[in-house]
Amino acid sequence: xxxxxHLLILRLAYDGGRRMASRTASRLGAFAxxxxxxxxxxxxxxxxxxxxxDAQVLAHYESAARESVLTxxxxxxxxxxxxxxxxxxxxxxxxxxxxxxxxxxxxGEARGESLAVFAMLIVGLEGTFRYGRSRGATALGAxxxxxxxxxxxxxxxxxxxxxVNFYGFELLPWMALGTRRALEGxxxxxxxxxxxxxxxxxxxxxxxxxxxxxxxxxxxxTHAVARWRTPKRLGAAxxxxxxxxxxxxxxxxxxxxxxxxxxGAAHRIVGGAPGATWADLARMLFQPSDGDNALHGAFYLGxxxxxxxxxxxxRSRGNAGVILAGIVFVWLxxxxxxxxxxxxxLHHVPIYSTLRYPERFLVPFTFALVxxxxxxxxxxxxxxxxxxxxRSPRWTTAAYGALAVCSVALVCNLxxxxxxxxxxxxxxxxxxxxxxxxxxxxFRQARGNRxxxxxxxxxxxxxxxxxxxxxxxxSPLLRGDLAAEEYLRDSxxxxxxxxxxxxxxxxxxxxxxxxxxxxxxxxxHPGWRTNVGEVRSDRGLLTVALPAGDHRLSLRxxxxxxxxxSLVSLIALAGLxxxxxxxxxxxxxxxxxxxxGLAFLTVAPAVPLIVTALIARGDTHLFEPMAADATGIVxxxxxxxAIRSGTKLEGNLELEAxxxxxxxxxxxxxxxxxxxxxxxxxxxxxxxxxxxxxxxKGDTLNADHVLLSGQLDFDDAPSFATLRxxxxxxxxxxxxxxxxxxxxxxxxxxxxxxxLRVVDAGSAxxxxxxxxxxxxxxx
Amino acid sequence: MIGEPHAQPRPRIANVAVVVxxxxxxxxxxxxxxxxxxxxxxxxxxxxxLATGARAPDQPPVATEADRRAAFRAIASDEAAMRSAAADAxxxxxxxxxxxxxxxxxxxxxxxxxxxxxxxxxxxSALDEGLRAGWPQDNSGPLVATVPxxxxxxxx
Numbered sequence: 001x002x003x004x005x006h007l008l009i010l011r012l013a014y015d016g017g018r019r020m021a022s023r024t025a026s027r028l029g030a031f032a033x034x035x036x037x038x039x040x041x042x043x044x045x046x047x048x049x050x051x052x053x054d055a056q057v058l059a060h061y062e063s064a065a066r067e068s069v070l071t072x073x074x075x076x077x078x079x080x081x082x083x084x085x086x087x088x089x090x091x092x093x094x095x096x097x098x099x100x101x102x103x104x105x106x107x108g109e110a111r112g113e114s115l116a117v118f119a120m121l122i123v124g125l126e127g128t129f130r131y132g133r134s135r136g137a138t139a140l141g142a143x144x145x146x147x148x149x150x151x152x153x154x155x156x157x158x159x160x161x162x163x164v165n166f167y168g169f170e171l172l173p174w175m176a177l178g179t180r181r182a183l184e185g186x187x188x189x190x191x192x193x194x195x196x197x198x199x200x201x202x203x204x205x206x207x208x209x210x211x212x213x214x215x216x217x218x219x220x221x222t223h224a225v226a227r228w229r230t231p232k233r234l235g236a237a238x239x240x241x242x243x244x245x246x247x248x249x250x251x252x253x254x255x256x257x258x259x260x261x262x263x264g265a266a267h268r269i270v271g272g273a274p275g276a277t278w279a280d281l282a283r284m285l286f287q288p289s290d291g292d293n294a295l296h297g298a299f300y301l302g303x304x305x306x307x308x309x310x311x312x313x314x315r316s317r318g319n320a321g322v323i324l325a326g327i328v329f330v331w332l333x334x335x336x337x338x339x340x341x342x343x344x345x346l347h348h349v350p351i352y353s354t355l356r357y358p359e360r361f362l363v364p365f366t367f368a369l370v371x372x373x374x375x376x377x378x379x380x381x382x383x384x385x386x387x388x389x390x391r392s393p394r395w396t397t398a399a400y401g402a403l404a405v406c407s408v409a410l411v412c413n414l415x416x417x418x419x420x421x422x423x424x425x426x427x428x429x430x431x432x433x434x435x436x437x438x439x440x441x442x443f444r445q446a447r448g449n450r451x452x453x454x455x456x457x458x459x460x461x462x463x464x465x466x467x468x469x470x471x472x473x474x475s476p477l478l479r480g481d482l483a484a485e486e487y488l489r490d491s492x493x494x495x496x497x498x499x500x501x502x503x504x505x506x507x508x509x510x511x512x513x514x515x516x517x518x519x520x521x522x523x524x525h526p527g528w529r530t531n532v533g534e535v536r537s538d539r540g541l542l543t544v545a546l547p548a549g550d551h552r553l554s555l556r557x558x559x560x561x562x563x564x565x566s567l568v569s570l571i572a573l574a575g576l577x578x579x580x581x582x583x584x585x586x587x588x589x590x591x592x593x594x595x596x597g598l599a600f601l602t603v604a605p606a607v608p609l610i611v612t613a614l615i616a617r618g619d620t621h622l623f624e625p626m627a628a629d630a631t632g633i634v635x636x637x638x639x640x641x642a643i644r645s646g647t648k649l650e651g652n653l654e655l656e657a658x659x660x661x662x663x664x665x666x667x668x669x670x671x672x673x674x675x676x677x678x679x680x681x682x683x684x685x686x687x688x689x690x691x692x693x694x695x696x697k698g699d700t701l702n703a704d705h706v707l708l709s710g711q712l713d714f715d716d717a718p719s720f721a722t723l724r725x726x727x728x729x730x731x732x733x734x735x736x737x738x739x740x741x742x743x744x745x746x747x748x749x750x751x752x753x754x755x756l757r758v759v760d761a762g763s764a765x766x767x768x769x770x771x772x773x774x775x776x777x778x779x
Numbered sequence: 780m781i782g783e784p785h786a787q788p789r790p791r792i793a794n795v796a797v798v799v800x801x802x803x804x805x806x807x808x809x810x811x812x813x814x815x816x817x818x819x820x821x822x823x824x825x826x827x828x829l830a831t832g833a834r835a836p837d838q839p840p841v842a843t844e845a846d847r848r849a850a851f852r853a854i855a856s857d858e859a860a861m862r863s864a865a866a867d868a869x870x871x872x873x874x875x876x877x878x879x880x881x882x883x884x885x886x887x888x889x890x891x892x893x894x895x896x897x898x899x900x901x902x903x904s905a906l907d908e909g910l911r912a913g914w915p916q917d918n919s920g921p922l923v924a925t926v927p928x929x930x931x932x933x934x935x
Contacts (some may be wrong), residue, residue: 043830432836447924447926455899464926481924703872730866730867
């Protein structure tokens with residue numbers, strides 16, 4: 001084929017591409033075809049069950065919500081099937097408070113999940129396109145670059161592991177776009193920001209929404225810097241953006257309040273100093289997944305994007321915000337490996353202190369690179385039209401060449417991007433889904449198995465075996481072998497019969513000869529209400545204290561955070577509808593009257609919160625820290641028989657005493673170690689306990705932990721009381737005759753993982769701020 | 780303040796007329812619209828067809844009562860050994876130890892189901908029923924019907 005014909009084909013492709021990019025229908029069609037090709041293996045195996053452990057749990061949340069709605073005709077508030085009962089709406093990783101739940105309702109969890117992935121890819125592609133356009137990219141540039149973000153490696157990994165809530169990152173461009181347009185004073189900017197943020201929060205997960213908020217904050221910051229010379233206009237812009245942020249919070253309240261309640265009662269504690277080298281980060285972005293190393297290609301973007309990014313960097317104007325964002329996010333992604341560590345600083349901010357994996361900040365970094373690539377293509381399109389280039393045929397040819405190379409490279413990047421999805425999806429371990437129970441049978445808690453969680457709900461069994469990323473409030477008294485799920489504490493006092501059961505409602509007939517307590521084999525939560533007697537927690541177990549007599553007991557799960565949150569969200573939604581209608585008439589907020597109206601709409605959703613705070617009592621969690629042996633953790637003084645240590649550490653902390661259950665334990669059994677700590681009023685935050693148990697020969701055992709007795713955080717512990725840290729240690733079967741020395745101390749689980757200095761050894765031996773607390777010999 | 784001054788509001792009847800006119804225009808140009816939106820609609824239809832039409836892998840046959848009891852006996856009899864191995868792996872963390880035991884238990888259950896060509900859900904159901912009803916098994920101690928509360932490790 002002649003060169004002229006090649007050029008003609010390129011020219012036709014270029015014109016066609018431009019036309020396609022600038023028309024919404026054809027562009028969306030192209031995006032849908034790309035998305036379809038990408039998720040083809042997922043769609044063709046849609047009903048299969050992903051056997052990966054996390055997929056089991058995350059799919060279960062969605063299935064349990066579906067069952068609540070379709071089988072029990074209830075709102076998905078309480079999940080009796082997992083961990084002995086948990087607040088489903090307050091579970092941070094569930095994703096059913098989002099539009100994609102409709103797909104789950106219609107097609108079931110497994111098929112709905114693959115369709116949700118398909119839909120979210122289109123959402124991400126279009127969002128990236130629109131944000132790119134708002135950043136000054138041409139339609140062609142934005143369209144060619146969009147797949148590099150929306151199809152990037154993080155999404156390939158997420159769908160293969162069942163981490164569907166990571167697709168919340170596809171809403172990052174929409175949140176950024178909403179913020180940007182709100183800063184321009186546009187009403188639709190507020191609507192876009194609020195809807196996309198609420199979608200993102202409702203879609204679950206603990207990374208997408210907080211990380212997207214950082215992008216939005218940078219957007220505001222760069223806007224403020226650009227407009228600082230016109231303070232009046234800047235103030236108005238910030239006002240509209242603040243309204244957008246408040247609307248986003250209000251609209252998300254139905255999820256945010258329950259999640260805040262859950263995590264407020266059970267802090268997610270993240271320790272260590274995670275980080276990655278620059279070389280590792282580069283491998284995550286540019287080295288395709290090879291199956292051997294999970295990090296390779298985990299955020300795959302593809303090498304072909306680089307020429308367009310370089311061209312984008314060459315563009316002098318309008319890049320500062322994107323480049324700044326890129327620098328900030330790659331710095332954050334390096335975690336504690338970067339010196340100084342921006343991630344360490346961010347870890348001091350509430351919510352962000354719960355983020356464990358800094359490399360996930362590569363998602364917004366890839367977004368920044370994609371924006372640069374889109375701007376690079378736009379720059380290349382504009383170059384041949386500039387006067388200086390037009391004068392020289394050689395430069396004109398070079399400019400067209402650059403445009404062709406960058407555009408073709410981005411198109412050629414599509415197969416590698418899609419192949420990452422294909423490879424990861426093919427690598428999944430899948431199986432046929434469990435059959436739903438043919439005949440309904442009574443619900444029972446089973447010991448269960450969280451590694452195969454999806455098998456239990458169809459059997460109408462709960463799984464006490466439990467995992468989530470936060471310490472789930474779970475009673476140690478739950479049993480997986482009961483003949484009936486409701487019983488009397490004192491079985492002689494009368495009898496209890498189950499009349500009806502559903503996740504949020506349990507009706508019982510109780511006959512009591514004397515006052516007694518009905519025990520329900522589920523976790524207590526302050527949202528449980530009763531029509532008679534009083535709901536109580538018995539070491540975390542749900543119980544109802546009743547007077548003597550015959551009772552028709554009705555237990556209902558109606559948590560305040562869900563009712564108030566729903567009300568706030570509904571008012572915010574009504575406000576947004578009004579705002580959307582106003583936007584058709586007057587797109588921008590303009591003048592004092594508009595500003596007053598907007599302020600009214602923004603503040604209105606907060607009314608239920610304020611009223612509740614003033615007149616009603618919200619649910620409160622009763623915190624009952626108990627050691628595994630059901631003894632108290634917070635006591636007045638160390639137990640009799642404990643050996644006094646009196647070792648003082650920096651930060652007003654002291655090791656008061658130590659106790660061992662047996663100084664000569666049998667090999668193959670457990671011993672119990674008790675360290676009695678005391679804290680002052682002010683202590684450093686994020687302190688953990690390190691325990692190294694050194695044998696006379698062989699490997700050291702590590703018993704480092706953060707929660708005292710597996711329950712209580714130093715930060716939440718009362719001051720000037722003895723804090724019992726009781727934990728077991730297994731004595732290996734092959735350790736007969738060995739002498740084991742127990743070294744312990746305190747360390748900062750974040751902030752570089754440094755040890756707290758011992759300032760007064762007391763009666764103990766101290767080496768390198770490690771206290772020799774006891775020793776034992778295995779028999 | 781940002782933005783442009785307010786436009787004069789249009790009378791409601793004019794809005795209705797505009798909407799009616801637009802609908803008429805859409806009907807008149809349906810072919811053009813169909814061509815424009817066709818790829819999107821077709822892709823969505825294909826995705827929907829693939830997801831709803833895909834077949835799940837075949838299930839193995841339902842386990843007999845004898846299979847279920849044999850599965851329970853085989854797996855429950857190893858409970859003490861599996862818990863001991865889990866204790867060696869996690870000497871001081873009760874939740875991690877129990878979680879590791881469950882991983883081992885699932886491996887055994889999956890292996891048994893594959894070897895005897897029965898559904899995994901039947902084996903898991905047998906483990907539950909056997910524990911509840913006290914089916915015979917040869918474990919060196921009583922089976923444990925409780926779990927330690929979920930306490931994910933702060934550091935992996």
